[in-house]
């Protein structure tokens with residue numbers, strides 16, 4: 001897709017309306033505690049995690065929240081391409097940087113007001129280890145204080161520890177599932193893998209639902 005930021009480009013479209021509904025549902029999903037960090041994950045590659053997390057971030061920014069999207073897919077993350085920002089310095093670099101300074105150089109402004117990106121950075125040899133580090137846990141806490149909403153674009157669950165690790169650190173988890181692509185047993189396996197964090201699962205987004213022959217939209221259950 002040429003420009004994937006549909007919520008920014010076509011704010012009145014069906015897709016944008018669907019993302020606004022998801023935003024509202026998330027805002028009301030926790031009564032006791034304000035939800036400030038959300039992981040977007042899925043069972044297998046290509047179900048639309050990056051598309052969904054980017055557009056959800058835009059929807060929150062449009063509502064006036066100061067939003068950060070963090071690309072925690074340290075293996076294949078492409079948020080820097082979606083938002084057209086530099087990926088020379090990103091999450092991986094920040095987490096292996098031994099100076100304790102939370103330098104602004106890692107965080108990129110986007111063309112969208114209130115919306116910032118922490119891109120993936122260089123692909124490290126040990127992504128799971130980096131994400132499980134105390135430094136990452138502290139970073140998530142610091143970012144919750146700095147931003148109104150932080151959205152984490154994660155890798156798929158099946159076969160990888162990364163998103164399970166992130167699920168343990170963030171406040172809520174969204175599972176993306178692709179219409180007619182994701183097999184029931186794959187989704188069940190994902191739910192099983194995330195069982196420990198069942199109370200954090202905000203919902204499942206069924207993505208790539210055909211509306212008409214030539215259009216897609218997403219909805220929230």
Ligand SMILES: Nc1ncnc2c1ncn2[C@@H]1O[C@H](COP(=O)(O)OP(=O)(O)OP(=O)(O)O)[C@@H](O)[C@H]1O
Nearest residue numbers: 001004044045046047048049050051156207208216
């Ligand atoms: N609702 C949608 N309508 C149309 N195209 C979509 C939709 N969701 C995702 N896509 C397209 O499908 C492709 C895969 O989406 P995306 O990269 O978001 O998946 P992903 O789950 O992040 O994949 P990966 O596991 O590789 O990170 C992209 O080209 C994206 O633009």
Ligand SMILES: [Mg+2]
Nearest residue numbers: 049050073078
């Ligand atoms: Mg992705």
